[in-house]
Amino acid sequence: MTLRVGVIGTGMIGQDHIRRLTKVLSGVTVTGVSDIDATRAASVAPAGAQVFATAQDLIGSDSVDGVVICSWGPSHEDQLLACIAAGKPVFCEKPLVTSQAAALKVMAAEVAFGRRLVQVGFMRRFDADYRRLKAVIDAGTLGAPLMYKSVHRNASVPEGLYTSEMPLNDTLVHDADISRWLLGEEVAGVEVRVPRRSSRGGDLRDPVVVLLTMRSGAIVDVEISVNVAYGYDIRGEVSCETGIAALPNRPATVITDQFGIRQAIPEDWRERFIEAYDQEFREWIAAAGQGTATGPSTWDGYAATLVADAALRAVETGGSEPVSMCEKPSIYFS
Template sequence: MSLKVGVIGTGMIGQDHIRRLTQVLSGVAVTAVADISRERAEAAAPEGAAVFDDPKALIASDTVDAVVICSWGPAHEEQLLACIDAGKPVFCEKPMVTSEDAALRVIEAETAFGRRLVQVGFMRRFDADYRRLKAVIDTGSLGAPLMYKSVHRNASVPEGLYTSDMPLNDTLVHDADISRWLLSDEVTGVEVRLPRRSTVGKDLRDPTIVLLHCASGAIVIVEISVNIAYGYDIRGEVSCETGVAALPNRPATVVSDQFGIRQAIPEDWRERFIEAYDQEFREWIVAAGQGTATGPSAWDGYASTLVADAALRAVDSGGHEVISMIEKPALYA
C-alpha cells in the first residue's frame, strides 16, 4: 500500500527527492514525473513511472496520490492551487510562492477546502539538533525565551549568480522559519544592519545582520555570512530568563594533531541536513497517506514571504519595517 507520488520538476533538487523516495524511504513509490523538459523528466523517471508534460495532468492523474513540487518558484502557486483543488496532499519546496498575494490565495484555497494539504520545505524543523533544542525550550525549565541568535554561514556562493538581495530573500527564510518555530512566535518587524563588507565576495553585500522583532517581544539576531570559506556552519542559541540553550557542534571525530584539538565542520548544506531531508519526507509520507499534511504549513510559507519582503524594504529604508499579517485561520492553529 505504498503512497503513489508524482514529482513536478526534475532539476537537481527534484532528482534528489526522487532518489530519496525510491531508494531511502519505505511506504512510497514515485509513479509519475513532470518537467518542462521532457527529456530531463524521462531521464529522472524511475522504472514504470508515467512522464507528463503538463504538471496539471500529473496532479489530476489517478496514478498519483500526492505531489512533490520542485519546479521554480513562480510556478508554485498554480500547481499548489491545482493540488488543493484535487484534494491531494502536496509537498512544496521553498519558496512556497513569490508574493504575499499568492501566499494568501493558497491559504484561502486550503482553508476553503477545510483540511491541511500543503507542507512547505523548511527541512530544519526535522533536524534532530533543532528538535532537541526546541524540546528544551518547550519544557519551560529555562523560563521564557527572550533572544535567539541564528548564525547562517556558507562556505561560498557562486559569484554573479548569488546577488545582494539573496541573503534576505533566499537565505534568511530558513532562519526566519526556524526562529518562529523555536520560539512559537510570529515576526512583527524587521531591521537590517550591514557591517563592514567582506572582501571575499567582491561586490556582494556580505555579511548581513538582521533583527527580527517577535510578537512576544523576543528579538532574533540573525548573522548571515555567505562566503566565509571555512565551511557550512549553522548555529543557534536561545537566551531564556534563567538559562541558555544552543545547538551543539556537529558530531565529527575529535582529532589532536599539529593543528590542535579539532573537529571538522560540514562542507555544505547537503552534508549538514541530509538526515533532516530524509526525516522531512518520512513524516510527509505518513501524513499524506492519511490525506493531509502536518509539517510547515502554507501559513508558515506566508510568514516567511512577509519576512523576506520586509527585510528587503528594511535595507532600503534603514529602519524598522513592520509586518502585518491577516488573522490566523483556525486551520493553522
C-alpha cells in the same frame, strides 16, 4: 498502501528527494516526474516513472496521489493551486511562494477546500538537535526566552544563481521559520544591517545581519553569510532568564596530527540536514497517505514570506519595518 508521488522540478534538490523517495524511505514510490528541461527529467526519472510534459499534467494524473514541488519559486503558486483543486497532498520546497498576494491566494484555496493539504519544506523543524532545543525552551526550566542567535553560513553559492536580494528573500526564510517555531510566536518587526561586503561575493549583498523583534519583545539576531569558504555552518543559541541553550556542533571524527586537533565541517545542506530531510518526508508520507498534511503549513510559508518582504523594505529604508498578518484561519491551529 503505497503512496504514489510525482516530483516537479528535477534540479539538485529534486534529484536528492527522488533518491530519498526511491532508495531510503518505505511506503512510497515515484510514479512521475516533470521539469522544464525534459531531457534532465528523463535522465533522472526512476524506472517505471512517467515523464510528464508539464507540471499540470503530472498533478492531474490518476497515477499520482501526492506531489513534491521542487521547481523555481515563482512557479509554486500555480502548482500549489492545481494540487489543492485536485485534492492532492503536496510537499512544497521553500519558498512557499514569492509574494504576499500569492500566499493569501494559496491559503484561501486551502481554507475553502476544508483541510490542510500543503506542507512546506522547512527541514530544520525535523532536525533532532533543533527538536531538543525546542523541548528545552518549551519546558520553561530556563525561564522565558529573551534573545535567539541564528547563524546561517554557506561556503559559497553558484555564480549567477544568487542576486543581491537572495540572502533576504530566499535564505532568511529558514531562519525566520525556525525562530517562530522555537519561540512559539510571530515576528512583529524586521531591521537589516549591511556590514562591509565580502570580497568573495562580488555584487552580492553579503553578509547581512537581520534583527527580528518578536511580539513578546524577544529579539532574534540572524547572521547570513553565503561565501564563508570554510563550509556549511548552522548555529543557534537561545538566551533565557536563567540560562542559555545552544545547538551542539555536529559530532564528527576528531583528527589529531601535526596541524593540530580538528573536526570536519559539513560541505553543504545535504550533509548537515540529511537525517532531517529523511524525517520530514517520513512524516509527510504518513500524513499524505491519509489525504492531509502536517508539519510546516501554508500559514508558516505565508509568515516567512512576510518577514522576507519586510527585510527587503528594511534594507532600503534603514529602519524597522512592521510585519502585519491577516487573521489566522482555524485549520492552521491544529
